[in-house]
Amino acid sequence: xxxxxLKRENPRPxxxxxxxxxxxxxxxxxxxxxxxxxxxxxxxxxxxxxxQMPDAVVYATSEADVRDVVLVCAAHGAPIVAFGTGSSxxxxxxxxxxxxxxxxxxxxxxxxxxxxxxxxxxxxxxTREALNAQLRDTGLFFPIDPGANASLGGMxxxxxxxxxxxxxxxxxxxxxxxxxxxADGRVVRTARRAKKTAAGYDLTRLMVGSEGTLGIITQxxxxxxxxxxxxxxxxCPFPDVDSACRTVIQTxxxxxxxxxxxxxxxxxxxxxxxxxxxxxxxxxxxFVELHxxxxxxxxxxxxxxxxxxxxxxxxxxVATRAEERAQLWKARHxxxxxxxxxxxxxxxxxxxxxxxxxxxxxCIAQTQADADEAGLIAPIVGHVGDGNFHVTLLIDTDxxxxxxxxEDFIARLSRRALHFDGTCTGEHGIGQxxxxxxxxxxxxxxxxxRQIKQTLDPQNILNPGKIFSPV
Amino acid sequence: xxxxxLKRENPRPxxxxxxxxxxxxxxxxxxxxxxxxxxxxxxxxxxxxxxQMPDAVVYATSEADVRDVVLVCAAHGAPIVAFGTGSSxxxxxxxxxxxxxxxxxxxxxxxxxxxxxxxxxxxxxxTREALNAQLRDTGLFFPIDPGANASLGGMxxxxxxxxxxxxxxxxxxxxxxxxxxxADGRVVRTARRAKKTAAGYDLTRLMVGSEGTLGIITQxxxxxxxxxxxxxxxxCPFPDVDSACRTVIQTxxxxxxxxxxxxxxxxxxxxxxxxxxxxxxxxxxxFVELHxxxxxxxxxxxxxxxxxxxxxxxxxxVATRAEERAQLWKARHxxxxxxxxxxxxxxxxxxxxxxxxxxxxxCIAQTQADADEAGLIAPIVGHVGDGNFHVTLLIDTDxxxxxxxxEDFIARLSRRALHFDGTCTGEHGIGQxxxxxxxxxxxxxxxxxRQIKQTLDPQNILNPGKIFSPV
Numbered sequence: 001x002x003x004x005x006l007k008r009e010n011p012r013p014x015x016x017x018x019x020x021x022x023x024x025x026x027x028x029x030x031x032x033x034x035x036x037x038x039x040x041x042x043x044x045x046x047x048x049x050x051x052q053m054p055d056a057v058v059y060a061t062s063e064a065d066v067r068d069v070v071l072v073c074a075a076h077g078a079p080i081v082a083f084g085t086g087s088s089x090x091x092x093x094x095x096x097x098x099x100x101x102x103x104x105x106x107x108x109x110x111x112x113x114x115x116x117x118x119x120x121x122x123x124x125x126x127t128r129e130a131l132n133a134q135l136r137d138t139g140l141f142f143p144i145d146p147g148a149n150a151s152l153g154g155m156x157x158x159x160x161x162x163x164x165x166x167x168x169x170x171x172x173x174x175x176x177x178x179x180x181x182x183a184d185g186r187v188v189r190t191a192r193r194a195k196k197t198a199a200g201y202d203l204t205r206l207m208v209g210s211e212g213t214l215g216i217i218t219q220x221x222x223x224x225x226x227x228x229x230x231x232x233x234x235x236c237p238f239p240d241v242d243s244a245c246r247t248v249i250q251t252x253x254x255x256x257x258x259x260x261x262x263x264x265x266x267x268x269x270x271x272x273x274x275x276x277x278x279x280x281x282x283x284x285x286x287f288v289e290l291h292x293x294x295x296x297x298x299x300x301x302x303x304x305x306x307x308x309x310x311x312x313x314x315x316x317x318v319a320t321r322a323e324e325r326a327q328l329w330k331a332r333h334x335x336x337x338x339x340x341x342x343x344x345x346x347x348x349x350x351x352x353x354x355x356x357x358x359x360x361x362x363c364i365a366q367t368q369a370d371a372d373e374a375g376l377i378a379p380i381v382g383h384v385g386d387g388n389f390h391v392t393l394l395i396d397t398d399x400x401x402x403x404x405x406x407e408d409f410i411a412r413l414s415r416r417a418l419h420f421d422g423t424c425t426g427e428h429g430i431g432q433x434x435x436x437x438x439x440x441x442x443x444x445x446x447x448x449x450r451q452i453k454q455t456l457d458p459q460n461i462l463n464p465g466k467i468f469s470p471v
Numbered sequence: 472x473x474x475x476x477l478k479r480e481n482p483r484p485x486x487x488x489x490x491x492x493x494x495x496x497x498x499x500x501x502x503x504x505x506x507x508x509x510x511x512x513x514x515x516x517x518x519x520x521x522x523q524m525p526d527a528v529v530y531a532t533s534e535a536d537v538r539d540v541v542l543v544c545a546a547h548g549a550p551i552v553a554f555g556t557g558s559s560x561x562x563x564x565x566x567x568x569x570x571x572x573x574x575x576x577x578x579x580x581x582x583x584x585x586x587x588x589x590x591x592x593x594x595x596x597x598t599r600e601a602l603n604a605q606l607r608d609t610g611l612f613f614p615i616d617p618g619a620n621a622s623l624g625g626m627x628x629x630x631x632x633x634x635x636x637x638x639x640x641x642x643x644x645x646x647x648x649x650x651x652x653x654a655d656g657r658v659v660r661t662a663r664r665a666k667k668t669a670a671g672y673d674l675t676r677l678m679v680g681s682e683g684t685l686g687i688i689t690q691x692x693x694x695x696x697x698x699x700x701x702x703x704x705x706x707c708p709f710p711d712v713d714s715a716c717r718t719v720i721q722t723x724x725x726x727x728x729x730x731x732x733x734x735x736x737x738x739x740x741x742x743x744x745x746x747x748x749x750x751x752x753x754x755x756x757x758f759v760e761l762h763x764x765x766x767x768x769x770x771x772x773x774x775x776x777x778x779x780x781x782x783x784x785x786x787x788x789v790a791t792r793a794e795e796r797a798q799l800w801k802a803r804h805x806x807x808x809x810x811x812x813x814x815x816x817x818x819x820x821x822x823x824x825x826x827x828x829x830x831x832x833x834c835i836a837q838t839q840a841d842a843d844e845a846g847l848i849a850p851i852v853g854h855v856g857d858g859n860f861h862v863t864l865l866i867d868t869d870x871x872x873x874x875x876x877x878e879d880f881i882a883r884l885s886r887r888a889l890h891f892d893g894t895c896t897g898e899h900g901i902g903q904x905x906x907x908x909x910x911x912x913x914x915x916x917x918x919x920x921r922q923i924k925q926t927l928d929p930q931n932i933l934n935p936g937k938i939f940s941p942v
Contacts, residue, residue: 116829205676358587
């Protein structure tokens with residue numbers, strides 16, 4: 001596939017797919033769907049790349065189903081694109097070579113909770129919110145929160161993280177083990193249920209973040225956390241991004257175990273005010289959340305307030321009641337929708353990079369200046385405790401020149417992140433859009449990834465056209 | 472190599488090794504050593520497997536050196552065994568097929584500290600204690616503490632952890648990125664310096680724990696932690712292992728962020744008293760360490776004390792002064808030497824397993840009963856917050872029957888850990904001794920590991936005879 005193919009629908013259909021669909025119909029009957037609507041819904045993308053539909057959608061309800069789909073597709077050389085909720089941001093569920101979208105959303109059971117061990121076993125299609133709703137009575141929760149109500153299988157496959165990662169880590173840190181169906185139909189369990197292990201290569205971490213290109217996840221064993229006794233959320237305004245970033249660095253240096261610490265720049269705050277009707281000053285803000293005992297979070301809040309004040313920040317406006325807290329984080333999580341108010345009718349394209357936190361303020365300042373110069377509306381929000389930030393570009397995707405300018409901007413943003421020894425994506429993944437930047441970032445290491453891909457999926461049937469640039 | 476080969480010295484020399492040594496002499500001169508003493512020191516093992524010496528030792532002082540050694544060995548098909556301090560516990564530095572021991576201990580520089588980013592870049596030969604001594608003025612420290620003063624490269628290669636892992640994680644969690652020389656001489660950097668990334672396959676985690684079989688680590692970028700404001704250590708006695716384990720589970724459920732929580736069973740305590748002249752009751756004890764603010768650790772200690780009392784534990788004897796604390800943890804870390812007092816003249820063979828914490832008390836009780844029945848002296852110490860425990864077998868390795876009984880015991884211990892859905896090694900690694908159990912534990916997944924090994928090291932020159940059983 002060439003880079004130009006990215007802009008086309010279904011640019012590279014594979015010969016074997018029709019025969020695979022016929023065989024799947026014999027096995028799955030009306031769980032094989034080929035209507036345009038359902039296919040389009042499974043190939044959507046949130047990027048400027050057009051919808052590249054699969055040729056059919058199959059709904060799996062068991063590991064045996066997944067294995068059968070893989071064996072049929074392997075026999076015919078047909079692509080398989082695993083699908084959870086479709087909330088990924090770099091075109092992961094697009095099907096540039098057609099084939100089968102393997103929908104796992106009906107495999108959504110919480111299979112086992114081991115409360116004493118702080119872990120649970122789930123099917124891949126269960127969503128983050130459904131999991132936490134079902135866990136509530138146990139006093140435990142699963143902390144990773146990418147904003148969208150994504151499926152856990154998808155979150156593992158894309159190594160998702162989000163607002164809580166500064167405290168609880170990413171999917172990398174919170175998956176104990178996986179069951180995976182490989183491209184040749186073998187079913188492997190990557191680890192037992194022990195909290196740690198030194199037994200052989202870390203296949204769990206190899207699968208987490210492999211974006212459906214090495215295997216289809218059919219079961220996950222996840223670490224859980226105790227629901228904190230007390231939660232305190234608040235918003236603190238700053239005169240500029242630099243003082244907010246300095247506050248974040250000093251907060252972490254001081255050992256304050258913030259559960260979330262999120263930056264919204266002035267433009268992002270304006271959008272949040274307009275969309276969420278939330279009472280905020282029109283300047284960059286940090287949204288903060290603290291977890292601990294009642295006394296602990298109060299002490300943390302006081303300490304944070306002192307650091308913020310030293311850096312010129314305003315008072316931490318604390319949302320004490322659960323509803324106020326929910327409203328605050330809803331405003332943060334609704335940012336995608338809020339950003340659309342900045343340019344009605346435009347499409348919001350979210351991209352992300354991550355840099356060492358000491359470089360964050362500089363990287364954001366240069367990025368804001370770049371957007372101004374390029375005439376792009378580009379509000380910034382960020383998981384600043386991790387050095388990770390998102391730029392949301394409001395563009396009219398019907399205007400080729402706007403797409404070109406957005407692409408050029410994203411290319412410069414990626415190069416800038418690499419210049420600061422960061423990564424071209426902190427949490428969205430490579431997917432289709434960032435394949436070229438991956439090579440810029442890791443060089444020869446990408447060829448090692450290719451060797452592993454070639455070894456485990458020699459026909460390239462698992463999510464082709466993702467992660468790796470055309471050779 | 473067959474299992475019987477394990478018991479022999481240099482069972483499988485490789486043809487190409489003499490020519491490789493000749494070529495290395497031309498390149499490295501007197502940094503190539505072939506005397507028996509230095510070779511023996513590099514092939515030693517702490518297991519019942521005899522010393523299997525390399526044919527030569529080469530001291531590397533740069534990445535270019537490492538690359539040259541690898542290229543020479545690749546050209547001649549000679550084995551390369553990376554060597555740090557030789558403190559690994561499963562025969563990782565033994566050379567069953569002879570070849571070159573590549574000693575990295577002279578590559579011991581702290582290259583860069585990024586204090587604001589809580590990370591540092593080091594060469595692989597620097598030891599844990601040397602690193603922390605050099606970091607002291609920065610207010611930061613590297614938390615992973617396996618007991619031995621191991622090299623960081625070796626700790627990464629074996630996915631080491633130890634007493635602090637319950638709070639700070641293992642090497643898996645604390646390596647940001649690596650530079651690695653592959654079997655064909657390619658040099659790859661696995662990740663940039665950002666705290667998190669979603670850019671492609673997680674080669675960092677693939678290399679961590681690969682035991683020198685996939686590449687030679689030449690540089691590490693590590694996460695650091697702030698030195699806590701206050702540290703509180705103490706010892707708490709319990710009537711039995713079960714009540715100690717219940718205390719650990721409840722402590723973690725209560726969200727007390729213990730930095731260390733270590734179990735010594737009654738036999739281990741007797742050894743510690745005899746060797747370290749430490750004042751302890753003759754019953755199972757938990758050694759505890761708490762990190763935080765002054766008020767924070769006091770609150771944590773009080774809370775822990777309540778939980779311990781509810782489970783029949785005694786009073787937490789707090790070591791407030793730094794010297795008392797050091798003495799306490801020295802007693803814990805000297806356990807290996809202390810165990811030798813239980814049977815003067817015997818060799819101490821340490822093995823480890825890790826199980827879900829809810830299964831820990833049962834697994835330990837069955838293991839103690841098994842040791843009694845087998846007539847083995849087998850004190851138990853454990854990183855119980857992680858469900859990880861060590862059994863140290865005091866045996867006379869000159870008596871074949873004792874070795875057989877130890878092997879049988881370890882086999883039963885591994886099966887028991889798997890029965891409880893645990894792992895045959897929580898932190899020591901597979902090395903030579905646990906290769907068979909790896910297959911018991913992960914089945915088909917081991918073949919996936921083999922495929923990756925075969926792809927990246929088709930000549931099997933990197934640490935042959937480790938991790939994988941003979942096919």
